[in-house]
Amino acid sequence: MIPSRPQSPGAGPGRRTLIGGGLASLAAAGAGVVVGRESLGDQSASSELSNSAQDSPVPAGELKYEFYADRQTGVAEEPQPYATLIALDLKDGAGREELQRLMRIWTDDSARLMSGAGPLTDQEPELAKRTSGLTITVGWGPTLFAKAELEEVQPTWAKPLPAFDKDSLDPAYVGGDLVLQIAAHSPMTVAHAQQELINGAETLVDIRWIQTGFREPMERNGWSMRNLFGQVDGTVQPVIDGMDSGLVWQEEGQEPGWDNATAMVIRRIAMDMASWERADRPARENAIGRDLSDGAPITGGGADANADLEATNDLGLRVINPAAHIRRAAAVEPHQRFLRRPYQFHESVGTQMQTGLIFIAFQTDPVRQFVPVQQRLDEADLLNIWTQAVGSALFAILPGVAPGGYLGEQFLEG
Amino acid sequence: MIPSRPQSPGAGPGRRTLIGGGLASLAAAGAGVVVGRESLGDQSASSELSNSAQDSPVPAGELKYEFYADRQTGVAEEPQPYATLIALDLKDGAGREELQRLMRIWTDDSARLMSGAGPLTDQEPELAKRTSGLTITVGWGPTLFAKAELEEVQPTWAKPLPAFDKDSLDPAYVGGDLVLQIAAHSPMTVAHAQQELINGAETLVDIRWIQTGFREPMERNGWSMRNLFGQVDGTVQPVIDGMDSGLVWQEEGQEPGWDNATAMVIRRIAMDMASWERADRPARENAIGRDLSDGAPITGGGADANADLEATNDLGLRVINPAAHIRRAAAVEPHQRFLRRPYQFHESVGTQMQTGLIFIAFQTDPVRQFVPVQQRLDEADLLNIWTQAVGSALFAILPGVAPGGYLGEQFLEG
Numbered sequence: 001m002i003p004s005r006p007q008s009p010g011a012g013p014g015r016r017t018l019i020g021g022g023l024a025s026l027a028a029a030g031a032g033v034v035v036g037r038e039s040l041g042d043q044s045a046s047s048e049l050s051n052s053a054q055d056s057p058v059p060a061g062e063l064k065y066e067f068y069a070d071r072q073t074g075v076a077e078e079p080q081p082y083a084t085l086i087a088l089d090l091k092d093g094a095g096r097e098e099l100q101r102l103m104r105i106w107t108d109d110s111a112r113l114m115s116g117a118g119p120l121t122d123q124e125p126e127l128a129k130r131t132s133g134l135t136i137t138v139g140w141g142p143t144l145f146a147k148a149e150l151e152e153v154q155p156t157w158a159k160p161l162p163a164f165d166k167d168s169l170d171p172a173y174v175g176g177d178l179v180l181q182i183a184a185h186s187p188m189t190v191a192h193a194q195q196e197l198i199n200g201a202e203t204l205v206d207i208r209w210i211q212t213g214f215r216e217p218m219e220r221n222g223w224s225m226r227n228l229f230g231q232v233d234g235t236v237q238p239v240i241d242g243m244d245s246g247l248v249w250q251e252e253g254q255e256p257g258w259d260n261a262t263a264m265v266i267r268r269i270a271m272d273m274a275s276w277e278r279a280d281r282p283a284r285e286n287a288i289g290r291d292l293s294d295g296a297p298i299t300g301g302g303a304d305a306n307a308d309l310e311a312t313n314d315l316g317l318r319v320i321n322p323a324a325h326i327r328r329a330a331a332v333e334p335h336q337r338f339l340r341r342p343y344q345f346h347e348s349v350g351t352q353m354q355t356g357l358i359f360i361a362f363q364t365d366p367v368r369q370f371v372p373v374q375q376r377l378d379e380a381d382l383l384n385i386w387t388q389a390v391g392s393a394l395f396a397i398l399p400g401v402a403p404g405g406y407l408g409e410q411f412l413e414g
Numbered sequence: 415m416i417p418s419r420p421q422s423p424g425a426g427p428g429r430r431t432l433i434g435g436g437l438a439s440l441a442a443a444g445a446g447v448v449v450g451r452e453s454l455g456d457q458s459a460s461s462e463l464s465n466s467a468q469d470s471p472v473p474a475g476e477l478k479y480e481f482y483a484d485r486q487t488g489v490a491e492e493p494q495p496y497a498t499l500i501a502l503d504l505k506d507g508a509g510r511e512e513l514q515r516l517m518r519i520w521t522d523d524s525a526r527l528m529s530g531a532g533p534l535t536d537q538e539p540e541l542a543k544r545t546s547g548l549t550i551t552v553g554w555g556p557t558l559f560a561k562a563e564l565e566e567v568q569p570t571w572a573k574p575l576p577a578f579d580k581d582s583l584d585p586a587y588v589g590g591d592l593v594l595q596i597a598a599h600s601p602m603t604v605a606h607a608q609q610e611l612i613n614g615a616e617t618l619v620d621i622r623w624i625q626t627g628f629r630e631p632m633e634r635n636g637w638s639m640r641n642l643f644g645q646v647d648g649t650v651q652p653v654i655d656g657m658d659s660g661l662v663w664q665e666e667g668q669e670p671g672w673d674n675a676t677a678m679v680i681r682r683i684a685m686d687m688a689s690w691e692r693a694d695r696p697a698r699e700n701a702i703g704r705d706l707s708d709g710a711p712i713t714g715g716g717a718d719a720n721a722d723l724e725a726t727n728d729l730g731l732r733v734i735n736p737a738a739h740i741r742r743a744a745a746v747e748p749h750q751r752f753l754r755r756p757y758q759f760h761e762s763v764g765t766q767m768q769t770g771l772i773f774i775a776f777q778t779d780p781v782r783q784f785v786p787v788q789q790r791l792d793e794a795d796l797l798n799i800w801t802q803a804v805g806s807a808l809f810a811i812l813p814g815v816a817p818g819g820y821l822g823e824q825f826l827e828g
Binding site for chain 2: 061081123124126127130172186187188191192194195199206207208209210211212214215216226228229230273276277279280281284292293344346347348350351352353355
């Protein structure tokens with residue numbers, strides 16, 4: 001997610017450098033692996049932000065992110081257009097030792113794939129060469145900790161999301177001991193990385209679910225990122241590289257061992273295109289509280305303006321409907337914000353298309369941030385007429401790792 | 415497909431111009447709608463060919479092709495990375511009149527979508543604005559002609575493909591009265607166009623099958639287009655804008671009314687990744703007859719070199735295996751060539767991935783061109799160990815149309 005507000009130079013610990021990349025990464029990463037770009041001021045940062053990877057002087061196929069860092073990739077970086085999310089369960093009887101082996105394999109495979117080399121066992125290393133801004137993100141689900149005798153280090157927030165009345169969950173898209181998020185500027189790169197990471201893990205884990213999605217780049221050259229309902233989506237975001245970093249990244253001492261971790265919420269939301277097509281534009285704009293043409297709140301301003309939730313019309317009625325999505329989703333407290341990084345899905349099942357959104361949110365504490373917002377949406381949200389959550393999962397995204405180490409080693413050694 | 419040989423200037427009737435595009439189209443199109451670029455010589459043409467749309471100064475999202483032309487788009491243009499193919503059947507009892515209505519709707523909708531305007535009934539016209547090099551290609555299947563009382567104009571080659579022994583066809587992916595090929599540089603653009611074209615047709619047709627695929631751009635900046643087996647694919651192609659135009663486009667008087675038509679073969683080919691992973695590189699290279707690292711024939715030269723099918727090794731054995739794919743697929747007669755424009759698929763079905771290739775070939779006469787090659791591959795091809803056709807269809811891609819007309823009007827009027 002690219003914050004639309006200007007960056008404050010030097011606000012984060014540094015900028016993760018794209019190896020061979022002309023696109024500024026927004027990741028605040030650790031000093032060990034980072035080539036600093038602190039000389040970037042507001043001006044140059046925002047001019048870089050106006051170029052998408054597609055328009056970058058460096059072809060998107062050659063973009064590379066560094067795996068080894070204080071924080072994992074795939075969170076703060078500009079969202080790549082293609083992603084596969086895979087939830088996996090430890091095989092029956094597998095425990096801490098198998099998890100340790102898996103983390104070692106995935107660390108090495110991910111570092112190699114992101115560098116363009118391919119894992120040691122890769123039989124199609126040519127498919128690894130075009131890195132296309134590949135990021136691989138690894139997380140642990142609430143159910144993993146007991147299986148791996150790691151209850152002592154389970155963060156307080158690493159527990160299943162509460163039930164929501166409006167959800168209609170398909171067990172095939174709920175939960176998981178582990179998650180892999182694989183994202184890149186090319187679906188070929190995603191497919192190959194997926195193939196290799198699953199090959200390396202198949203004796204240790206079973207796949208629980210797979211979700212594949214795509215998205216347009218964020219606002220670039222006057223284009224907005226929209227979902228398949230045509231709505232502008234993802235405009236207002238925390239400034240994760242600056243003042244709101246603590247909303248996304250665990251800070252020192254919050255949960256021992258989890259500094260620089262984040263919590264990932266994944267909600268699979270089915271969108272009923274057939275009934276949406278029967279709603280006219282005024283009904284749609286009333287439901288959302290935003291103008292469809294540019295995504296601006298219907299009370300005025302630009303797409304990133306704050307909505308005037310109190311504004312009334314000539315009749316004294318609220319301009320923004322009491323159940324409009326924009327009102328119900330608004331943060332009531334400043335901490336009720338989180339980083340959204342959603343993908344669309346549009347898949348054929350037989351001769352029907354299934355359409356929807358893979359809602360992905362990153363935050364420090366989902367119990368304080370995501371849950372109260374979702375509870376408000378569950379109580380009342382006009383968009384619920386056309387949308388329904390069919391999948392739900394939460395994972396603790398592990399802190400990053402330095403070269404020579406492996407993901408989760410602070411919990412698995414000794 | 416981009417031919418790797420230099421273009422001969424002025425060999426075709428002209429170049430279709432990308433409206434607002436910096437990417438040279440390779441389409442040879444009619445004079446009515448074309449802004450000529452005859453000044454392009456070999457040098458400039460080949461330098462344009464070294465830029466992919468991704469690297470073009472014009473962002474891929476803003477690329478536009480003109481719908482109205484002598485020939486339809488989606489054949490000769492540089493293959494866009496995303497495509498959906500939809501086969502449809504006229505509803506029971508529907509005939510010529512319904513077909514005429516459908517052709518009028520799809521003509522108008524396609525012209526509008528490709529121009530960035532969206533159909534008149536479009537409720538999300540904002541999703542149409544980013545054209546991303548959208549092409550929409552419409553064809554008629556062999557079964558359509560009798561249903562629409564059009565047997566008199568059915569081309570001799572517009573008949574079902576013969577049975578092949580090695581095929582294992584799933585009826586869900588076979589045949590169809592009509593086809594829509596929707597391709598673009600963005601899956602959002604493809605999804606929206608698909609939604610609109612199907613909405614406009616739903617009272618007239620039923621969907622028979624849907625196939626969605628992706629591909630890397632062709633050889634660019636040293637990258638090759640590869641399939642999910644890691645093989646370089648699509649290197650040797652007819653020079654469709656020049657001397658081989660007659661291999662792809664119907665010429666005057668060949669079949670009355672079908673000038674500038676082409677025949678489209680679609681074969682859905684499942685690729686068994688699990689067993690492919692057990693084959694080592696020498697076995698793979700022997701099966702294909704090409705070096706995996708660069709796609710060059712194992713008898714030497716570059717990726718676009720001709721294989722030396724007669725070369726022998728020290729033991730007097732053929733260097734290229736008698737059943738190697740490169741040998742079996744080679745054109746025995748010069749006319750046994752066709753334009754390939756394949757896409758990959760990599761889809762989850764539950765917790766399994768289905769991997770494969772949507773093989774698409776365009777040619778003037780499939781009976782003379784595609785069928786003899788496929789019969790040779792059916793008799794013997796080492797790649798058959800890991801691949802199997804599960805879908806098969808053939809369509810007559812209609813000639814293009816001038817503004818004010820509609821696709822197929824020469825057959826449907828009067």
